[in-house]
Amino acid sequence: MSESDRDRGAAAPAAARRATDLADGEWHRLHPASPLLRGGLALIAIIGFVIANLRERLVEMFLPVFAPDLGGEVDREFSDWQGDWANDPIGGIVLNGLVGWALLAVVLVLAGIVGGFWLSWRMHSFRITGEAVEVRSGILFRSHRSARLDRIQGINVQRPLFARLFGAAKLELSVAGQSGDVQLSYLGSTLADSLRADILRLASGARAAKAAGVRPDSAADVAAIADAAAAGEPVADGVPGHALDEASAAGKGRVSELVGRRVGEFMAPELDPELAPPESVVHIPLGRVIGSTLLGGAMIWTVILVGVLAAGIFTQQWWVLFSFVPALIGLVSYAWSRITKSLRYSIAGTPDGVRIGHGLLSTGNQTIPPGRVHAIEATQWLLWRPFGWWTVRVNVAGQSISAGSDAAQRTLVLPVGTADDVRRVLDLLVPGSAIALADVIGAGLTGRGTDGGFRPAPRRSAWLHPLSWRRIGWIEQDGIAAIRRGVLLRGLVVVPLARLQSVAIQRGPVRRMLRLASLRLHTVTGPVTATLPAVDAIDAEQAFESVAREAVERAALDTSDHWGAAHA
Structure with a gap:
């Protein structure tokens, strides 16, 4: 292999070619730097706080030339203040001859912290079986969390800046249910991408024998790969990373090779362009x-x-x-x-679902497997209208808007894009929607009245929605329901009926007087609310029956949640 070939192979796209042997049902450990990455930042912050509060004493002890020369009365008052241990513990230690004991205490504290980090790493392990991903952690209080593969709604790989310096990444599995997420914090950066591929293949329904990719040929190779994976090293083509390093170093220093690898990881794109055709990718x-x-x-x-x-x-x-x-x-x-x-945002369709990447220094990417998107909404803020910009959010089980900023960020699949970008994203999230809704999407984004075949709200609904009643409308077509609404904030909600939870009609006294009703399509909790604010009462009853019947039929025929079973 030539040197140029090795350089190309060191880039991030090589992650797609790498395979792990961690989905074997055995317990494995995380990256050795995991305790530092999880709790080390807090320790650094505490040390920085202590140093900041004792900076004058530290300057006097180690850099006396820069210490201020106080005189007279100020010196006497400072001496009195210095004698108070609560105000100046370092001065008290020096004056009482306790420097040796203080240094011993510092050494013991540091040893205890290092020992605690090591013990935390030893007690934190995970395993991947054909049914679930399990994580055991804790020293005094043990916890054992399990995420069923058939309940996984998405897999997110996050690379905070500090973790990227160690070549590490956090793998988070979003599971249906409240507080059901499972985290593997942290793994080797390339190992996290490969392990995600293994989990997705198992979750797809494919047999485990076909999910592992390239397999080792001997028991010794198995042991070597397990050791390399536990140390956070990448495993490429069934060979541990350290073996590849020794074979490819050829006179190069380990330090320079490590630096080159980290630089390659920093510069590599979050998404591998080889995973999807270029025309299926949206860039901002x-x-x-x-x-x-x-x-x-x-x-x-x-x-x-x-x-x-x-x-x-x-x-x-x-x-x-x-x-x-x-x-x-x-x-x-x-x-x-x-x-x-x-920044560096991209979205693409892959065989295992929709892959979304973003970030510059701290990066992240998530994979939403097929059949996990319950509702999609494209919205346009008033000031964006002259530029034709839209944003797209989704409802996915296990990711609600109240679950924190990170979870809310993961529901945003297109921060800002054009109408054409919206069409492409919709077709990625709901395959076939570009054809099924070819004449509907444009009318749903900017149209009104009967444009695109939408069923509009009657004129009397202007009493309740004087500005937006012309925009209100809905359509059901090819197993997909679309709701159009809003003027200041235009919106188009798309619901795959196979994912629908229930449908409801609401009629208050005012709506009954106007012979109107509102229709609500219930999905999993999220930022998207599929509500038709005003519709003729008779049309609402018909829509209720039609949507309920179609949802049952589509759900019975849908097999997208086991997208790999056909290849088993």
Whole structure:
């Protein structure tokens, strides 16, 4: 193999060619740096806090030339203050001749921390069987979590900046049910991608014998691969990473090779272009990301807060600084987070589902297996309308908007895109929708009335929705229900009826008087609410019967949740 071939093989796309032997039902350990990555940052923060609070004493002890020369009365007051252990523990230790004991205590504390980290790593293990992913952890209080493969709704690989320095990544399995997620924190970066592929193949219904890819030829190879995997090393073509390193080093230093590998991981794309044809991938230009953020609702609130702060400072109302500055910092942080999480964004269809990647320094990617998307909504904010920008969110079991910022971020599958991007994303999430809804999507995004075959709301619904009644409409076609609504915030909701949980009609006294009703399509909890706000009462009854009957028939025929069973 030539040197250029080795360089190309070291890039991230090689992860797709690598296979692991961890899905063997045996218990394995995580990356050795896992305890440091999980709790080490808190330790570093504590050490930094202590150093910051004792900086004057540390400067006096180690850099006396920079210490201030206090004189007279100030020196006497400082000496009195120095004698108080609560104010100056280092001074008290020095004055009482306890330096040796203090150093011994520091050594013991550090040894205890290192020992605790090592014991935490030893007691944290996982295994992957044909039915579930199990994780055991804890030293004093043991926990054992299990995620059934047939309940997995998505697999997310996150690479925080600090973890990327160690070549590590966090693998998180989203499972249907509240607080059912299972995390493997942390694994080797390339190992996490390969292990995700193994889990997806098992979850797809494919036999385990076909899910493992390239297999080792001997028991010694099995043991070598298990040791390499436990150490967080990649396993390529059935050969442990350290064996590949020794064979390919050929005079190169281990340090330079490690640095080159880390640089390659930093520069590699989150998604392998070889996994999907280029035309199935949506990319977001940097200018669109920045422009959509500046025209978003958060930026409007930022302008308002800046105006309030300026007015308060001009009138010398200093209390506004304490009331509004934290809110301003939070909004700016949100805007910056939105920009960074949209950088290097890409979405693609793979044999194991939809793969979404994003991030610059701290990166992440998630895989949504087929049959896991319960509802999709494309929305357009008023200020985005001149540019034709849309955003797309989904409902997936186990990921609700109340589960935290990370889970909410994972429901956002397209931060900002054009109408054509929306069509491509819809076709990825619901295969075949581009054909089934060819004439519907455009009318659903920007149309009104009977455009695209939508059934509109009657004119009398203007009493309840004076601005948006012309936009309200719905259509059911080829096992897919679509709801159109909104004026200031345009929206198109698409629900695959095979994933529908239930359907309901609501009629309050005002709606009964106007002979109207609202129709609600119930899906799993998430940011998307499939509600038709106003429809003729008779049409609502017909829609109720039609949707309920079609949902039962589609669910009986749907086998997308076992997408690999046909190849078993």
